[in-house]
Amino acid sequence: MPLPSDEKSIVHVVDDDASMRGALQDLFLSIGLETRTYATAQDFLDTPVPDSPGCLIIDIRLPDMNGLDFQAQLSRTGVRLPVVMMTGYGDIPMSVRAMKRGAVDFLPKPFKDQDMLDAVFAAIERGRQQRAVDGDVSKVRERFETLSAREKQVMVLVTDGKMNKQVAGDLGISEITAKIHRGAAMRKMGARTLADLVRIADVINPRRRP
Amino acid sequence: MPLPSDEKSIVHVVDDDASMRGALQDLFLSIGLETRTYATAQDFLDTPVPDSPGCLIIDIRLPDMNGLDFQAQLSRTGVRLPVVMMTGYGDIPMSVRAMKRGAVDFLPKPFKDQDMLDAVFAAIERGRQQRAVDGDVSKVRERFETLSAREKQVMVLVTDGKMNKQVAGDLGISEITAKIHRGAAMRKMGARTLADLVRIADVINPRRRP
DNA sequence: ATCCAATTCATACTTTGATATGAGCATGCC
DNA sequence: GGCATGCTCATATCAAAGTATGAATTGGAT
Known part of the structure; x- marks a missing residue:
């Protein structure tokens, strides 16, 4: 059994823009956060996600899928990672919809590095707490079984x-x-x-x- | 003791634009919702709010106070009404901040009547549930005392x-x-x-x- | 065929909980 | 002073909970 406090967080970045992927990876690596990048929503969905804490950075505009639909589909597929949305062309209704669906933050491009880091920290923290609760509930359920x-x-x-x-x-x-x-x-x-x-x-x- | 199911909801509209206040009042009255309007944040804060279900419609841009600060101050002053924000000039970060602070919705002007009604219905429903929970907790606390x-x-x-x-x-x-x-x-x-x-x-x- | 887990029940004993009756003492209020 | 309330405790009784020992039956897995 892994020690929760020792688990490293992983940041997953989904953006079709290679330079943005690279920039974010550099940013997160610079503060010691493991980072994985994906060019499309399908790319992410096809890749097994380890059951570790972290968060998901999604560009609203993806080649194969709308970011909001992607967000909705994640919960259906059992992915529990907190989501940070980003976009270069989004409007207010879009950001509101994302927040209603539980996004941790919604950043218009371009954003300051610090804003992204704040969002990621908040997302990771929310995920940790959610994982703690989920873990407790699971343990009790297992015992009950x-x-x-x-x-x-x-x-x-x-x-x-x-x-x-x-x-x-x-x-x-x-x-x-x-x-x-x-x-x-x-x-x-x-x-x-x-x-x-x-x-x-x-x-x-x-x-x-x- | 009032019967919760018989309590009528009141919509409070805070907007410095008199024509908008009138239009919203007409809209809400047309579906039988009691409506009260205020031109400024201070106007609302100075008016005693009956302890009844309802919601609060706030324009972000008010003469005397920023809508977000207003929202923050409400919880400090004990007003528990769910908030629907609206604005004519807002941007994404502003909407995200409002949603993070618990706003039910955030509507850019101009909006469709139906969108506003949907937001108000959602806000009233959220308020009802919150009131139900708060009421139960209060009763138990009173008994405990x-x-x-x-x-x-x-x-x-x-x-x-x-x-x-x-x-x-x-x-x-x-x-x-x-x-x-x-x-x-x-x-x-x-x-x-x-x-x-x-x-x-x-x-x-x-x-x-x- | 055999073993095992689940389920059932009995008897017996100890501890704990629930409640009533009766009573002493202190505090604060009218 | 008188009175209510709260806090305290004893004795007593009954219901319920917790535990131990022993045992029978059933159904499924090996």
């Missing part, structure tokens, strides 16, 4: 506030059996107390309203 | 997963007394089960990470 079917059912009912007797009644089993499953679920989920188990359950299945 | 000092302490420790014995030890009281406070806290907070109390506690004091 190690529970047997019955244990899962019991855990759901218990974290819903039901007593062992009610759990047993709902599942058509004896109270003793319910206790056994309950204890097993607590152990497997690493919950020392019921309060822990409730919070774990809410990570897996968030409550909308209290 | 009806607890005595000891009951609060006990509730915190209990929802932290501690047993009555530990709670008593931590507070230097007997287990029996702890039980009494625990029961009182449950009753006053309307928690039927410990699971309920844990979730209520997390509304008051959200846990960062599971």
Whole structure:
């Protein structure tokens, strides 16, 4: 298992302009950020992206795809990298649409190096936090999957506030059996107390309203 | 206590251009939305805003204040209305800054009526959801304030997963007394089960990470 | 065929939680 | 002074939770 704090961030640059790719690569390399460049959206989509923190710099105007469509497609394909948009010809509605879809920033060309660096830092930071949350949720879900079917059912009912007797009644089993499953679920989920188990359950299945 | 579903939304328009104020008022009134207009930021800030759902339409360029500064000041003064920005001369960085600060939309003038209506509907909807959440949190906090000092302490420790014995030890009281406070806290907070109390506690004091 | 995991249940014991009844003491308010 | 509220604790009782030991059944994997 990799150490999150040791993971190096990778900046992915998608721009059909070779000189821009080069300039950005130089800029990012100058501050020690690993950088990969792509000339087209398809080029990026065809390249396996390592599951490491980082961000994605996209030119709105790409040969094969609109930058906004590209942005929309990324979430569908499971790429979670924060996006920084840039463009030489964009207008306000375009920038607003990008921001609504979750872009971290939107830079008109030409931009100052420092503005791009600020955007990249912000994007990487947002990604780190998102990854941390996602990682926690995944771990809990994985643990939950190690529970047997019955244990899962019991855990759901218990974290819903039901007593062992009610759990047993709902599942058509004896109270003793319910206790056994309950204890097993607590152990497997690493919950020392019921309060822990409730919070774990809410990570897996968030409550909308209290 | 007002019924949230019966509350009428109010659209507040801040623009120094009287003809724009009139046009927007006509537009919103035509679909049955109560509308109030203001010529300056100060005008809005000086007018008491009823605590009702709605949104705020701001022209970036105001006589007395920049629209972005205005937006920033609103949160400081406790006004929670979702903001829709509009402008006749704005650029991309300005729109991006507004969106980063939480604006719902950013419309360049001239805009289509439908675009403005869409933005207003989206803003009102966002506000409704925010109000619903805020209202729930407030209610829980108010309830919590009806607890005595000891009951609060006990509730915190209990929802932290501690047993009555530990709670008593931590507070230097007997287990029996702890039980009494625990029961009182449950009753006053309307928690039927410990699971309920844990979730209520997390509304008051959200846990960062599971 | 055999082993294993899951599921079920019983008995028994200990700990914890929930609640009621009764009571002493301090503080602050009218 | 009188009174309410909050905090404290004891005794007692009952319900529920947690744990251990032992055992039977089932279904699937080896």
